[in-house]
Ligand SMILES: O=C(O)C1=C[C@@H](OP(=O)(O)O)[C@@H](O)[C@H](O)C1
């Protein structure tokens with residue numbers, strides 16, 4: 001919002017900046033640039049600094065007398081070193097107007113608040129402690145930069161005595177200069193900063209000093225390459241400032257240092273004792289944690305990033321918008337990412353196995369990563385993922401450890417439901433949480449049968465997450481007739497059955513995906529299958545072995561539909577899993593007239609795979625056979641788009657399960673179709689869609705990955721662009737979708753936007 005067009009009243013009349021260095025000078029510059037105050041005054045002991053400030057146009061006036069500098073100001077920003085804050089506040093106090101708000105930029109809050117309370121006396125409620133987290137290695141007024149605070153965080157730490165209206169005005173100022181403002185208790189701030197800023201600075205100073213004191217230090221520095229330079233960049237920071245910070249935040253810094261010392265001792269031990277597992281454990285956990293915070297800082301959609309956001313409210317989510325333009329066709333050969341259902345199960349079973357399992361083709365999407373992270377949190381050493389390869393060092397059926405915090409399942413129903421079954425048999429308690437969408441999905445469907453087995457499980461309001469599982473229960477095998485066709489419920493019961501006395505069996509009303517049964521077999525645990533009933537015996541041991549995860553037919557489905565509806569298309573999708581419990585989408589599209597061929601059918605570790613070849617073909621509307629519904633359950637959003645492009649009507653019934661997926665997929669698809677002008681009628685358990693030409697428009701995916709990707713494909717046949725909102729969750733099942741689709745010929749742009757889900 002640069003100062004241009006319509007004049008608006010400035011936020012403040014007269015702002016006094018005390019201490020015109022990088023931090024104070026940059027705020028002065030930003031206030032100037034944005035027209036946020038009529039007058040900016042500076043107070044500084046140094047005439048040279050004041051002259052520079054005037055010469056650079058940062059301030060209108062300056063005074064060496066701080067009480068004079070603040071006279072008549074409605075906002076005072078103190079940006080002097082923390083150690084001098086008490087004296088500075090005392091010096092300016094006599095000049096403060098009654099309603100003046102005072103705020104600061106000190107990087108330690110507890111000590112500054114104590115000083116401010118003493119120095120300001122009855123004016124203390126108008127003091128708003130703050131800390132802009134921004135800086136450069138350069139210092140001084142000449143480094144002032146109006147953009148310094150843009151997209152940086154500012155933490156305000158008001159006390160119970162702080163006047164909320166003063167906090168609100170300071171917050172408005174920081175927001176106006178482009179910062180993201182958050183509030184935090186002062187001691188929390190000091191602890192967090194000790195760990196994330198003060199400790200790394202201390203380590204950088206210490207490492208450089210330690211090496212410099214050695215006799216041959218010039219040698220070391222001459223040959224020190226990137227690692228040394230990267231690690232010690234911050235040792236160039238201002239020693240006086242850091243001296244103050246270490247002193248003022250003494251307790252929290254010492255605590256952080258003690259924590260670090262424990263960590264470094266563990267590292268030393270592992271090297272000394274050639275403990276490869278411990279060493280790899282430290283580094284793979286560190287890799288994962290770093291990926292987590294990078295994603296958080298870059299505000300990418302990322303399960304682990306969102307987790308932290310939920311916990312701390314620290315960052316706002318970026319939730320991209322897809323803009324898909326009409327026309328085009330799809331051509332080429334493209335491998336879609338690994339199967340999501342199998343990736344979840346691979347991590348789970350490999351973790352419970354004895355020995356090391358190498359998984360190839362693992363889906364590096366958020367849902368599968370949520371499962372992976374959960375097992376890391378329960379002490380399993382997992383290397384990767386790296387180009388789809390994951391190496392899991394199994395801990396055996398009883399080797400999981402209690403996690404230190406609730407396990408976050410993100411957007412993933414499969415993770416939460418399967419884990420509920422698996423955790424019901426553990427000796428420790430666990431809690432499973434999820435994002436906004438998952439928190440609305442039914443969990444009693446798994447908790448119910450598990451309780452029949454003797455598990456103790458609490459679900460949240462209305463039977464939804466969080467799910468609390470009380471460990472240490474003795475489970476007994478049951479026979480459970482599934483009330484709905486759900487592979488997740490079936491799998492949860494079978495996984496609990498591994499821990500139960502005797503046999504556990506489930507009978508399903510219609511066939512659903514059987515990856516759990518097949519993969520258990522692959523790990524050497526026999527699953528007896530008798531018609532619709534599958535049975536496992538408790539206490540079996542899982543034996544590790546290599547696993548290959550084929551490409552996900554659910555992800556291929558978007559391309560099967562896209563190539564079918566866009567004239568002139570021909571696509572080859574290699575190595576797709578074609579387990580007969582998953583191929584409903586191929587059967588349905590073929591019934592509609594699609595031209596899809598399965599080439600090179602083969603077996604891959606107990607799962608059938610093939611290369612799919614699809615060519616565009618005129619589609620016709622059909623009545624979808626009910627028995628195909630569970631075999632295509634995740635593909636209906638894409639099938640609805642095929643129906644919209646078909647000649648005649650397509651009718652789906654018996655699909656009420658679609659209402660409890662990541663969104664209500666019947667209603668949300670119907671709303672999107674309505675936006676494009678596609679005629680349809682909604683039923684409780686399905687939909688009727690009348691095919692024909694349709695337009696563009698704006699569609700809300702409701703954060704549902706499959707809805708977003710389906711409407712992207714619809715653009716191939718729309719007469720105008722389709723804008724699809726809230727597409728971040730595409731990364732749950734199909735990271736890289738936009739690039740892959742674009743490479744095949746879809747005109748798709750991804751725009752960043754900052755909407756919260
Ligand atoms: O077991 C699985 O991996 C899945 C089962 C299905 O859910 P339901 O069991 O709820 O039908 C499916 O929708 C989901 O994407 C994955």
Ligand SMILES: C=C(OP(=O)(O)O)C(=O)O
Pocket residue numbers: 340367411412413414415634661662706733
């Ligand atoms: C329903 C789905 O997944 P989940 O239940 O694991 O969230 C899906 O991927 O379409």
